[in-house]
Amino acid sequence: MTLIFTHDTALQHVTPPGHPEQVGRIEAILPALKELDDLNWREAPEADRADILRCHPERYIARIEAAVPAQGYISLDGDTHMSPGSLRAATRCVGGVCAAVDAVLAGEAKTAFVAMRPPGHHAERETPMGFCLFGNAAIAAKRALDHHSLSRVAVLDFDVHHGNGTQDLLWSEERTLFASSHQSPLWPGTGNPHETGAHNNVINAPLAPMTGGKEMRRAWGDIILPAVDDFAPELVMISAGFDAHAADPLANLNWTEDDFVWVTEAICEVARAHAQGRVVSTLEGGYDLQALAASTAAHVTALRESE
Numbered sequence: 001m002t003l004i005f006t007h008d009t010a011l012q013h014v015t016p017p018g019h020p021e022q023v024g025r026i027e028a029i030l031p032a033l034k035e036l037d038d039l040n041w042r043e044a045p046e047a048d049r050a051d052i053l054r055c056h057p058e059r060y061i062a063r064i065e066a067a068v069p070a071q072g073y074i075s076l077d078g079d080t081h082m083s084p085g086s087l088r089a090a091t092r093c094v095g096g097v098c099a100a101v102d103a104v105l106a107g108e109a110k111t112a113f114v115a116m117r118p119p120g121h122h123a124e125r126e127t128p129m130g131f132c133l134f135g136n137a138a139i140a141a142k143r144a145l146d147h148h149s150l151s152r153v154a155v156l157d158f159d160v161h162h163g164n165g166t167q168d169l170l171w172s173e174e175r176t177l178f179a180s181s182h183q184s185p186l187w188p189g190t191g192n193p194h195e196t197g198a199h200n201n202v203i204n205a206p207l208a209p210m211t212g213g214k215e216m217r218r219a220w221g222d223i224i225l226p227a228v229d230d231f232a233p234e235l236v237m238i239s240a241g242f243d244a245h246a247a248d249p250l251a252n253l254n255w256t257e258d259d260f261v262w263v264t265e266a267i268c269e270v271a272r273a274h275a276q277g278r279v280v281s282t283l284e285g286g287y288d289l290q291a292l293a294a295s296t297a298a299h300v301t302a303l304r305e306s307e
Contacts, residue, residue: 002304003103003112004033005096007044010116012085016073019081020250020287021118021131029115029283032293038304040109044096044116047139051098052091054142055135055169060126064090064133076128090118090133093282097140100280105148105235111268111303113240114282115296121163121239121284122188130161130188136282137239138169144235145175154179154233156224158216158263159241159284160251162191166239167202174199177231179224181205181216183244183251203227212246212254213262220263228270236271236279238264242286242295250287257298264299268306279303 093116100112122130184206286292
C-alpha cells in the first residue's frame with residue numbers, strides 16, 4: 001500500500017494563462033492515480049510554521065504571506081506567481097510532505113506520494129523562484145532529522161531542472177545527502193559536479209541535452225546510487241519531476257515512462273537495503289499533461305510494488 005496525500009487547495013494556486021505550472025497538472029494526475037489499486041488517500045494538512053522555519057527564516061515567510069494578492073496575480077519573479085489561493089496551496093504542500101514523513105516513519109506504510117503543487121525544489125532560503133515558494137522536500141527531510149531523531153536522510157531528485165533550492169537548503173546539513181540528475185546546460189544553471197556541499201553531501205550528475213534513458217541509467221547506476229548506498233540513509237525522499245520525459249515542452253531529455261519506473265525501482269532497492277524500504281516522494285515538475293499523468297502513475301505503481 002502506498003499513501004497518497006493531496007488537497008483541493010492544489011487547485012486554488014492559479015497561475016497566469018499559458019503558464020506551464022498550471023491547475024491542469026493536478027487535474028491530470030489525480031484521475032490517473034485513482035485508476036490504481038491499493039492506494040490509501042489522505043488529506044494534506046496545513047504545515048506547522050515551525051517546520052517551514054527549519055529551512056526558511058521568519059522574514060521570508062512573512063514576505064510570502066504579505067505578497068498574497070486579494071485578486072488576480074502577483075509576480076515574484078518572471079516565472080513565479082501567486083494568486084489568492086497560492087499560500088494555502090503551498091502550506092498544504094509542505095504539510096502533506098511532512099505528514100507523509102510522519103506516517104511512513106510511524107510504520108503506517110512503506111511509501112508515500114504527495115500529489116500537490118506548487119513544487120518546491122527551486123525555492124532557496126530567502127528566494128522564491130522556478131514556480132516554487134517553499135522547499136517542500138528539504139523541509140520534510142529536516143523534520144525527519146529534528147523531530148523524529150533520524151541520523152541520515154537522502155533527498156534524490158530526478159527532475160529535468162537542477163534542484164538548486166534543495167541544494168541551497170541542505171548544503172551545510174551533514175545529516176543529509178542531496179543527489180540530482182538533470183539536464184545541463186539548462187535553467188537554473190546550477191548542478192555542476194564540483195558542487196559537492198559543505199560536507200561532501202551533494203552529488204550532481206548532469207545529463208547532456210537530447211540524451212535518454214541509457215545515459216540516465218548510467219548516471220544513476222555509476223554515480224548516484226553508489227553514493228546513496230555508502231550514505232546508508234534511514235529515510236529516502238524523492239523530488240519527483242517528470243519533465244525529463246521526451247514529450248515535455250520545457251526541456252530536451254528523452255525519458256519514457258519505463259525510465260521513471262527504472263529509477264524509482266532502483267531508489268526503492270537502496271531504501272530496502274538501508275531504510276526499511278521507507279520512501280516519501282513529492283511532485284515537482286512535468287508540463288506535458290498526458291506524459292505527466294502517465295509518468296506519475298508509473299512512478300506510484302513502482303512505489304506501491306516495492307513494498
